[in-house]
Amino acid sequence: MQIQYWFELFGAAFFAISGALSATEKANIDWFGVTFIAFVTALGGGSLRDVLLGSYPIVWIKDVNFVYAILVGVIVARLFYNPLLQLRKTFFLFDTLGIALFTVVGTSKAISLGIGNINAAAMGMFTAVFGGVIRDILTNEIPIIFRKEIYATACFTGALTYVGLYHLNVDFNVNFAISGGVIILIRILAVVNNWQLPKFIRK
Template sequence: MPIQYYFEIIGTVVFAISGALAAGEKSGQDWFGVTFVGFITAIGGGSLRDMLLGSYPLVWINDVNFIYAIILGVVLMRLFYASLQRYRRTLSLFDTMGIALFTILGTEKALEFGVHPVVAAIMGMFSAVMGGVIRDTLTNSTPVIFRKEIYATACLAGAILFLILNYFDVHRTFNFLISGGLIITIRILAVYNRWSIPKFK
């Protein structure tokens, strides 16, 4: 199996932890509620992308390993809840790596369906951020794309770079590394330097 597959599995675990952790912070949540939010966070973006592209069966339906990855993420959240709370910045780094990978994989998959490059970039961004948007909505938090921090913009920048490098036939592996690296770099710099998008008004 290609290395990207294993990265996607790891990213699914991280997103499941992120969703379960957000749900676990809300008082009165039972195991089902926490697991459901973790599940939606992990597969929401990719499922939305595949439905819009008409790609069936959905990835997690076709490959049960993604279900196992989500269950693992929820269990790890419960076992190491205190440590994850203490080191949320570290988890945020893994989340950033996850959105970088999912953005590029989503963009590439969209291109395989023959859509316009602009649409492919949007599909890549959807793959990365929509699970988090659904998570925040379910936990009654401000969706991540509506916060001041740079998040979706970083994904869009990486998707555009991927498309440019792909147009010039840059080797796929190098393209993944360079484009994904741009997303990670922008996101980390934005967090540490508190960069934000200018307000609409």
């Protein structure tokens, strides 16, 4: 549980960096707007998960450390904005670390609340991707899950991996490393090789 807590804090900070960098691509966003988007990106997915599961109190509301983690992320994004901009892949890196951490934590939490396998995996995926979806809705972008490269599918695969290994009684830390690694690996391979899922209808 202790380790899971640190994973969530680090995931929140990574998402805050990714959210702040993404928000600044929009012109004329002020400090408040960037911080707001960083919060939504970092906490939206976990909040939706907890609300859907009826798991109260929602983790960040009772624990101000999440606020601090996100503020640290925003400040890091500002201080290192130019190097991060030159290394565009960095944005992708932080986002990928964020979804890997949040998918595993979210799936694990849903299982501990007695949710079935498929829905627990769906909850893990929601935790990871829905902050980004809300961010994209707020900034009028096409939601990230509908963009080309494999994204939510990587999370869902990693979540299913976690569920499977959980039922094989694999230790949480080992399971976390493998399942999170699956997500990072799929995501990197998908971007490098421009992997795409088949279209529903070929037009």
